[in-house]
Amino acid sequence: MGKPEAGDGQAGLWRLVPAVLAAAAFLWFAGFVGPVSRGATPEAVLPWAPSLGVEFSLRLDGLSLAFALLIAGIGAICLLYAAAYFRSDPRLTKLLVTLSLFAVSMLGLVLADDVVTLFLFWEGTTITSWILVGFDHERASARAAALQALLVTGLGGLALLAGLLLVGGEVGSLRLSGMNAAGDLLRAAPIYPWVLALVAVAAFTKSAQFPFQFWLPNAMAAPTPVSAYLHSATMVKAGVYLLARLSPAMGGTEAWFWTLAPVGGLTMALSAVWALRQPDLKMMLAFTTVTALGMMTMLIGVGTPEAVLAAMCFLIVHALYKAGLFLGVGMIEKGAGTRDYMALGGLRGALPLSFAAIALAALAMAGAPPFLGFVAKEAGYAAAGDLAVAVAALVLANALMVACGGLVAIRPFFGPVRSPKARPADPDWALWLGPCALAMLGLAFGLAPGATERALVGPMAAAVTGGPIHAHLALWHGFGAPLVLTLVTYALGVGLYLAADRLRGGLAAAEPRLPRTEGWYDAGLAGLTAFARAVTRRVQDGAMTSYLRRTFTAFALLVWGALLLGQAFRWPSLAAPPDLIDWTIVILIVLSAGLVLRTTSRLTAIAALGGIGAGIAIVFVLYGAIDVAMTQLFVEILVVIFIAIAMVRLPATGPMPFRPRDAAVAAALGIGIAAGTLAMLGTDLDRFMTTFFETASYPQAKGRNVVNVILVDFRGLDTMGEIAVIVIAGVAAVAALRAGRGALR
Amino acid sequence: MKSVILSAATRMLVPAILALSVFVFWRGHNEPGGGFVGGLLAAAAIALLEKAEGRARAARALRFDPQSIAAVGLGCAVTAGLWGGLARGTFLKGMWPFYDIGLPFGSIFLFDLGVYLVVLGTIAAILFALEDAVSTDADPGSGGD
Structure with missing residues (x-):
């Protein structure tokens, strides 16, 4: 502010x-x-x-x-x-x-x-x-x-x-x-x-x-x-x-070690090499991040208390310096206009804060004493112990990190001044505050490795190994193999830094000839889309009749499957013989259905369909399901309106051809549904739920309309799912209609 | 194809249907009715208005974008669920804060209102989109979407 x-x-x-x-x-x-x-x-x-x-x-x-x-x-x-x-x-x-x-x-x-x-x-x-x-x-x-x-x-x-x-x-x-x-x-x-x-x-x-x-x-x-x-x-x-x-x-098992350690080591070494290939500082940091993750995976795979302690210590170090470096590179980009270190140079005077933050973080990345990075690297070497391959991979990766640290901290800031922006300068306080704080923290942790271990790394490692650990972090381990390895790392790192431009050129030249590890992803994605396209082409032919045919066929199969595999079919016993009004409704429905089948006029067909719906609504009314009847009636009305709107634009047809296949599907589904309904009536209805709802509706849900109480209270979650489906279907329908507008005109 | 008879009838019918829709929605808890049927009735009123006076008039009568109405409805239902969830630890638990003073308002009412709005909004949205899709004389001024 x-x-x-x-x-x-x-x-x-x-x-x-x-x-x-x-x-x-x-x-x-x-x-x-x-x-x-x-x-x-x-x-x-x-x-x-x-x-x-x-x-x-x-x-x-x-x-x-x-x-x-x-x-x-x-x-x-x-x-x-x-x-x-x-x-x-x-x-x-x-x-x-x-x-x-x-x-x-x-x-x-x-x-x-x-x-x-x-x-x-x-x-x-x-x-x-x-x-x-x-x-x-x-x-x-x-x-x-x-x-x-x-x-x-x-x-x-x-x-x-x-x-x-x-x-x-x-x-x-x-x-x-x-x-x-x-x-x-x-x-x-x-x-x-x-x-x-x-x-x-x-x-x-x-x-x-x-x-x-x-x-x-x-x-x-x-x-x-x-x-x-x-x-x-x-x-x-x-x-x-x-x-x-x-x-x-x-x-702690062989399988654990052989799964994690080789993968981690390979990832670490590979990505460390490719980090040198990147002229873009941010990309270089990304590759060194993969390196660091590989190192942690490998150390966790090794799994000894020393290795876990090293992994956890490195995890903290890496989070601090890598976030600082990323943010620092962002400062360079804001301040000087690019992240390509080939186009940068001599900026330490113009961007002093960026330089300070990046230099401190890069020292931590390179594992220089007295930063915590040094402690973590030493601990890593000590943990890898006598695994020669692991040690070699660690040395290579750490040396490349030294080189990358040099590239990010030296190249943009020393040498002749080069910058795409005419007047490069440090950005706002909100940008430099964080990276500087992170850099200082990295240094502070390194100066007090004992406190860091007691407060952070020790409890972490204890949680990972499942018990207290006896290895310890220290800045000075005495003369020994880790110290020698560290010196080798520095020497190799400096050499790699000096040869960075040649190495980058060589890697860039080799890149097109090497197999891409991304290949399996691209191939998999291409195969998946090709498969999806083939299925879609086969299934989605764009003709409404074939969609309906498939849907109804599948539905009919389900219904008949349930009928044939379920309980033996029993005719329901009729409480009372059907009287005149029942027969009237039956005749109304049958006549309407016949009219739908026979007519050549769409309008007649729609009106006749409405007749069927009305007949069913009357049945509901007669048998006391007023709610269902109301819903049925209003849905019928709206469906007729919708079809009437759509019909205006449909081309006129002559007499409809008789399609035996469609007729078979329709008959199978219709007869199946009817038989299923009858079969359901023929079973002994368990009145437990009915009784429960009838007795509990008012005392528990304060409503006397059992149907409504079930919908909005007892089974409210179902209703919520249903109205969500309604909204989704509405969005889809509107989108489909809008997409089809151009085609209709 | 404006019809004078339809227009005149609509002017009387639409308020009546809307009133009926609210009434059906309101009585739903104790007698046949409820949010779903109420929403269907309101949608029928909008459909009638749309057929008689045109899409622009119907959209104006609805005031809000129909899909937003549906979304608000879904929001009402979710809120009703969270209400019980937060207050009683059970999602969708019925809450009746004013029941003791004789007012049947609470989370169930809110939920039913959500159903009403979802049904009304979705049907109106599809109706308008369908009308737009089939109308030959495109009038971009009608707006609404």
Whole structure:
């Protein structure tokens, strides 16, 4: 609010409200740090669907709390940043609302203890991410990226639901804490491999692990604050969170290791190499995010207390520095006009704050002492221990991160001044505040590794391993293998940085010749659309008569199936023989039906149809169903009006041809319905419900019209579904009629 | 094809049908009637007006966009459900805050009103769209959608 933003139409305190709320949530969660680090696990449970064992339950342990702090804290920063970044954009409201919805979903995801609650929020993040990636929905590439993110992560969501419900069935609890307590039972169960595969698919899609990794760089179509929040700090870590959360229930087996560690390692190494290929700083950061996620997946797969501690420490580090770097790159873009580091240089004087924030974050990314990144890297090397492949992959990935850190922190800021904007300058306070705060935090955590471990990382790791851990974080581990590896990493990283331009050229030249990992997605999507098109062409031929024929055929099959497979048919016993008025109605209906069949005039046919409806309405009146009769009559009236309007434009026909096939379908359905109705009357009617409604209607629902009371009170949920269908059908009908307007003229 | 007889009859019939529709809706809780039938009756009145005086006149009589009416109706029903849900912990639980002082207003009434509006709005929307689709003499000034 420092500067009054007169005249841009978006100024006002309201746009800071989401950021303030997120900051308040951060402070509230921060209050739990003490109790949770001492082992408390506060819970909140609301009954939801008790008959299914489903609860809306939240539980706060070390892992959840650390995530909640990241989500709320980085959320506050990104919401503030977004409010400034899109200050003069009319879409700001939409952005802030969607981001806030995302933040709530993400908080719910990490706090959920019930499987269905978890799934609900998991899908919430998927859908809000879809909206946010496709924020520039007028660009086809943004739409395609959004759809890709939705489909890939949506696939994972389904796998998650299936996997967790299977676990629930096996261990007899839909609580994650219950599953974690029953880990031995689950690991010995025959369904364990299936469950592991499903959970792995869920985690790999969400956290962009090979072969699903491609959606994350594509998701950079989203605006910068969105990328910083969703696609680096929070949402993409949901998969890692899931693996960490289920570690006590599913981890520690050979299968667990061989599923997670190779995939994580491969993803880490591959994406680290491709990060160098990107001249766009934001894309480069996206690839290093995939690298980091791969590293966490691999370490969780290794699963030793040291590895888990390293993974959790790195998770915190990465969230801090990566969000800071994304936001910093956004500052460069705002301040200098591009994110392409080839077009930038010498800006440290013009953008001092951007430089400071990015330099500190890049040092954390490179793992330089005394940043927490250094601590995490050392811990990672110590954890990989004697797994030579893992160590090699870690060194390669870390060296490439050093190189990328150099590219983002040195290239735009040193050398001769280059900038698309004539007068590059640091942007507004709301933009630099967050990145600077994140950079300082990264440094502060590194300077006090003991406190960081006690307050955050230790409780996290304890929640993941399921017990207290004895490994420790420290800045100085003494001389040993990790230190040697760190020095190798720095040397390799500097070498890669110096060779970056040549490597980028080489990778760019090699790219077209390499198989695209996205290939299976494109092929799958193309195959699916081709299949859908073929089915649609076959089924939707555009002729009303064939739709009706198919619908009625299917309906007739159902009715006859029920008649032939159900109870033996019994004629209903007639209470009294039909008298004159009954016969009159029967004759009226039969004559009307005959007229419909015989006439060549549409108007006559419609009027005759109305006659049938009126006859049935009279039957209802005679037997006391006044409500049904009224409804029947008014529906008949409206149908006649509608058909009359439509008829005006229908071409005149001569005598209608007799179509034996259609006649057979009509006869089968008509006779089937009649026989079904008679069969129903022939069964012994259980009057339990009738009696209940008759006696309970007035005392319980304060209404004497039982029909209405059933509709709006006893079975209100059904009615709500029905009126929702009415509205949807109305929207569809109106849309179809509008679409057909051109064709009719 | 304006018919004087239809116009004259409409002028008397439409208010009568609308009044009947409200009456049927109102008595629905204790005697035959209710939101669905009431909505159908109101829609019939709108249809009659539309046939006699044209689509623009009918849209004006309805005042609001028919699909918005339907949406508001659905909103009423959901609100009625949430009312009981929030107050008693059971979605759609019947709430009768004024029953003790003799007024049968509450969540059930709101729900039934929602049904009424959904039926009226949806039928009117389809009716207008159908009329637009078939009208040969397109008059863009009639507005309403």
